[in-house]
Amino acid sequence: MRILHLADLHLGWRPAFMAREQAEERRRRRDGLLARAVDLALDPGRRIGLVVIAGDLFETHCPEEPLVAAAVAQLRRLEQAGIPVVTVPGNHDEITYPNSVYQRRRDGWPGLLVTNPHPAHVATIEAQGETVHLYSLAYTGGVTQTRPAIRQFPRLDQPGLHVAIFHGTLGEGLGDRSLPLDPDALGRAGYDYIALGHIHKPSEVRLGRGLAVYPGTVEGKGFDDPGTRQFTIASVEPGGVTLERVPDPAAQKVAVHDLDVSPLPGAARVEAAVAALADPEAIVRVRLTGTAPELLDAEAIEAACAHRFFHLEVVDETDALSPALLDRWAAERTILGEFIRRMRRRMEEEQDEDERAVLEEALRRGVQAMRRR
Template sequence: MARIRCLHLADLHLGWAPQAWGGREAKRQQERDGLLKKAVDFALDPTSQIQLVLIVGDLFETHNPPLDLVSSVRQELNRLVQAGIKVVTVPGNHDEITYHDSVYRKFGREWPGLLVTNPMPERIGELNLGGTPCFLYSLAYTGGVTRAQELIQDFPCGKEAGIHLAIFHGSLDWAAGERSLPLAARGLAAAGYDYVALGHLHLHQVKTVASTVMVYPGMVEGKNLSDPGTGFFTVVEFGAGLPQVSKIPAAVRAYRQIKLDVTGMSEEQFAGELSETKDPEAVVELVLQGVFAFLPDLTALKEELRPNFYHLEISDETNFLDLELLHSWAEEPTLRGAFLRRMLKRMETANGPREEQVTYLALVKGIAALQRGEGHGNDQV
């Protein structure tokens, strides 16, 4: 068998736009929407030796994306087709074909390459890749037509010599609802596929059952910090033996998580530590852990640190403020002291950890409100 290389893409979610990114929302959307061009450039690079590109669902964020985005996507896919690279596109659950105004219904006849539209698993075509026949199997989930209330167990497959390639945007061994297209890994393996190209889950995963390799490439370019992307393209090589899967770094914006233990830090030490934390090109989540010995103003802190990063979010995972500090404040003849004495007593008499936690959160918010007020809550009582 000749060596065949395939670029396996899924979950690009073109058209997604972030919310509350400090005025960079449109710029970030435009940047993310350029991912397909990067993938096409990679595939067209002679050193990549790509012969087949699979787009396994959720190419778009919605089923009816803006026309200018659709036009640019079709232009990029046509670049592949004109270069002789085969392209297969499968609708997903975000860009579902069910709707009458689905992008795939409106532009199906003009879609570059092979567009999957059948609602149940079937053989959708045969390709010749370097003299090797490649048999394709897939479906496009269609509401009210696709029968997927439970794990799909039965899949078609031929016995001809060549590569048997299944392409599904679905959930492997996870009955998460029919729109997530639940697929049984054993059923896919029993069909005898050489490779199952999957989409839907955003993390890169590889699973081998018997002699069938099943792969989620993951989402290359991140959305928000809870969905940061993989940062690489997934390339599959067919030849002797099982398909070989490799990760090729992609030029995408970095998503980072920085953890900082604040235990024992003074306010000055905390500020000094953060002043050295900079990455202007990265999307960063700053995770604060441990126990504060002072009460930080996280809203002001985020504004102060914003110029150090492309985008910053702060997650407060700290435990209670230092209790000795709270008790020392409670002895003050001030509004803050009076408030703390009352709240600390409520914490001591709380009916269980849940009530204690709720009371503590109210305590912290109250102190913050007093400190933001005139006199910082230090007016004597």
């Protein structure tokens, strides 16, 4: 039984850290993710028998109607091809609200839409010659149990594969809307596969006889959430699960590069090193680290190199300025020179390493502020 396990697509999300036109282009590209997932599921060579969406298909509970219509059209393609699809609401596209997309569209939603607020057996289907029993819930504010973590999970005493789908957190979680799930109780339930969503980083953990899997988000939402750029397919049989990660070449690369500027002789060489990382399709943050050869203007370097990337951020995280440069400025009969001399004396007198690090940072920032003014 081969399952395409999707979660946390967050269709409709726009990056707030980009300019308006660029952010809209990023949203447009990212919203093609569901169509690419359906194309994968319909590829005969992949032999997909079931598609599950474990929450947060949309970024909000009330997405724009054209986006909803496009998503429904993609899910209809699965339905028309005879591939069952199960959609579980998440915490971003929560079913709680009267104007939730799942409240408005519940009667005509393709495949199985989970709406029950408590863990339950939601369907038994036949797929790829297997009987598959499905269990799930849709978190509903004020109704679904969240404290303590859910510990009651049903399971039919019938032959077949038993697959649970939840958008939640293993353990006590970080709040009601994280839907805490007791991992020991999930293990005792005896599911063969537990398809999870909510955590954007991929992971897997054995719970009892089954495997619980977070596939991770394919297209991330920022530098702290870069995305996996791959789809997850689970091959499930009694007593065993095999995972396959399929790259999504259309997913945009989100990357953070640390550039040690210590060996570079000047700002021009630093700019050239940033330019050498060029990728017109990538969303990139470059962190300048080490000892700066001279006073660096991160904004100027970013502006000079931005055309080489889809989006570029340059962040100055250098830990100090060149000692030779500081020596030259300290010799000046200026306010800047006096500032450097005083700070250096304080650093020499300070015994605490943490406090010296604070003084070093204060010296660097103070010099940058005065030189830029």
